[in-house]
Amino acid sequence: MPVLQTLLPLYIPLVGWVTLGVILGRVLPRSVPERLGKFLFWIGVPASIMIFLRQADLTASVWLAPLVSWIAVLLGAALAVLWIKGQVYLAIGSSRSSRSSPRSISVSAKARTSGLKSHLSHWLSPQQLRQKPTQGSFLLSTMVGNTGYLGYPVALTLVGPQYFGWAVFYDTLGSTLAAYGLGVVLAAYFGMKSSRGRELLGALVKNPALWSFWVGLWLRTVTFPDAVELGLQGIAWLIIGLSLLLLGMRLSRIQSWRNVQQASVGLGIKMVLVPLILGYGLQFLGITGLPHLVLVLQMGMPPAFATLVIAEAYDLDRELTVTTLALGSVIILLTLPVWLWLFG
Numbered sequence: 001m002p003v004l005q006t007l008l009p010l011y012i013p014l015v016g017w018v019t020l021g022v023i024l025g026r027v028l029p030r031s032v033p034e035r036l037g038k039f040l041f042w043i044g045v046p047a048s049i050m051i052f053l054r055q056a057d058l059t060a061s062v063w064l065a066p067l068v069s070w071i072a073v074l075l076g077a078a079l080a081v082l083w084i085k086g087q088v089y090l091a092i093g094s095s096r097s098s099r100s101s102p103r104s105i106s107v108s109a110k111a112r113t114s115g116l117k118s119h120l121s122h123w124l125s126p127q128q129l130r131q132k133p134t135q136g137s138f139l140l141s142t143m144v145g146n147t148g149y150l151g152y153p154v155a156l157t158l159v160g161p162q163y164f165g166w167a168v169f170y171d172t173l174g175s176t177l178a179a180y181g182l183g184v185v186l187a188a189y190f191g192m193k194s195s196r197g198r199e200l201l202g203a204l205v206k207n208p209a210l211w212s213f214w215v216g217l218w219l220r221t222v223t224f225p226d227a228v229e230l231g232l233q234g235i236a237w238l239i240i241g242l243s244l245l246l247l248g249m250r251l252s253r254i255q256s257w258r259n260v261q262q263a264s265v266g267l268g269i270k271m272v273l274v275p276l277i278l279g280y281g282l283q284f285l286g287i288t289g290l291p292h293l294v295l296v297l298q299m300g301m302p303p304a305f306a307t308l309v310i311a312e313a314y315d316l317d318r319e320l321t322v323t324t325l326a327l328g329s330v331i332i333l334l335t336l337p338v339w340l341w342l343f344g
Contacts, residue, residue, distance in 0.1 A: 003341055006344065010153075010336075013153075013244070014153065014154075017247075018244050018245075018248035019248060020248060021244065021245040021248020021250075021252065022251055023248075024248070025250070025251070025252030026252050033249035033253075036249070040243055040246060045148060046208040046212030047239060048235075048240060051216075051236040052152075052164045053216035053217065053219070054229075055162065055164070056161060056163065056166075057163060061291070065173075065291075065295060066169050066172075066173035068170065068282065069170045069298070072274050072278055075274050076274045077142060077143050077186075080141075080266065081139070084135055084139075132189075132190040133191055133314075133315060133317050135190055136186060137321045138262070138265075138320065139186060140187065140307045141266040141270060141303045142266050142274075142303075143179075143270070144175055144178055144179040145299070145300075145301035145304055146303065146304040146305065147304070148175070148209065148243075148304070149244070149305075150247060150329075151171060151297065151301045152240060153240045153243065153244060154297055154336070155294050155297055158336075158344075159290050159294050162290075163294050166291050166295065167294050170294070170298045173213075175298075175304065176207060176306075179304060179306040180207070180310075183306070183307070184310060187311070191313075191316050251325075251329055254326045255322075259320045260323060262320060262323075263320060263324040263328075266303075267328050267331055271300050271302060271332070272300075276342075279296045279339070279343055282295065282296075292343060293339070293343050293344055296343050297339060300332070300335055300339055302325065302331065307321055307324075308325060
C-alpha cells in the first residue's frame with residue numbers, strides 16, 4: 001500500500017498526459033508534434049532545467065551522478081555484447097552439429113536440434129545474428145535511457161525538487177554525452193553509413209540542455225521575488241506535462257510491434273539487470289537515501305528516443321529500435337514499483 005500511495009501521484013498524470021498525447025497524435029497533423037518537439041528541445045526543457053536547479057541540492061557528491069551514468073552505459077553495453085556473442089556461438093554450434101550428424105540420427109535427437117533452432121529463431125536467425133546493424137540497434141537499446149523527457153518527471157514526482165540536480169547531472173553529463181558520443185561511434189561501426197557523424201556530434205555540442213545546465217548553475221545566485229519564483233515553478237511543471245504529451249504523440253506514430261521477444265531481452269538488460277546490479281552496488285559503497293533512489297530510477301528508464309535518431313542516421317535495425325522504444329514505455333509502469341520497494 002505505501003508503494004501504491006507513492007506511485008498514484010505519478011501514474012495519474014503520467015498515464016493521463018501520455019494517453020492524451022497518443023490520442024492527439026493520431027488526430028492532429030504531423031506538424032504539431034514536430035513543432036512541440038522543437039519548442040521543448042530549444043526552449044521548454046532548458047527552461048525547466050534552469051528553474052528546477054534553483055531548488056536542487058547540489059552538494060559535492062552530486063558529481064557522482066554522471067559517473068554512475070557512464071558506468072551504467074558501459075555495463076549495459078558489456079552485457080549486450082556478451083549476450084550477442086553467446087547467441088552467435090550457440091547458433092553456429094547448432095548449425096555445425098546438424099551438418100556433422102550422421103543420417104542415422106535418432107528422431108529424438110533431431111527433435112532436440114530442431115527445438116534449439118526454433119528457440120534461437122525467436123531471437124534472430126543465424127544470418128541476422130551476424131548482421132551488424134541489428135547488433136548495433138540491440139546494443140544502443142541497452143545503453144542510453146530516456147532520462148530527460150521521462151526521467152525528469154519521474155524523479156521530480158517521486159523524490160522532489162531537492163534532489164533534482166542528481167537527475168540533471170545524470171542526464172546532461174551522462175546519458176546525453178553517451179548517446180551522441182559513444183553511441184554515434186558504435187553506430188558508425190555497426191551501421192551502413194558513416195557520413196552523419198559530424199552532424200550528430202555537432203548536435204551534441206549545440207544541445208541547449210547542456211548549455212542551460214551551466215546557465216542554471218549561475219542563476220542559483222540570483223534572487224527573485226516570491227511571486228516570480230512561484231510563477232516559474234508553475235511554468236516548469238507545465239513544461240513537464242508537455243514533455244509527457246509529446247512522448248505520447250511520438251508513441252502514437254509507432255506502428256511496428258515486431259521483434260517483441262528480441263526487444264524484451266535488451267530491455268531486460270537495460271531496465272532490470274543494470275539498475276539491479278548497480279543499485280545494490282551503490283548501497284555497498286555507502287550511497288543510500290533519496291540520491292540513491294534518483295540514480296536507480298534514472299538507470300531504470302526505457303531507451304531514449306535518441307536511439308531512433310541514431311538508428312535512422314546510420315541505417316541500423318529501425319524495426320528493432322522502434323519496438324524496443326514502444327515496449328519499454330509500457331514496462332516502466334511495472335518496474336517503478338519494484339525500485340521503490342527495493343530502494344525507496
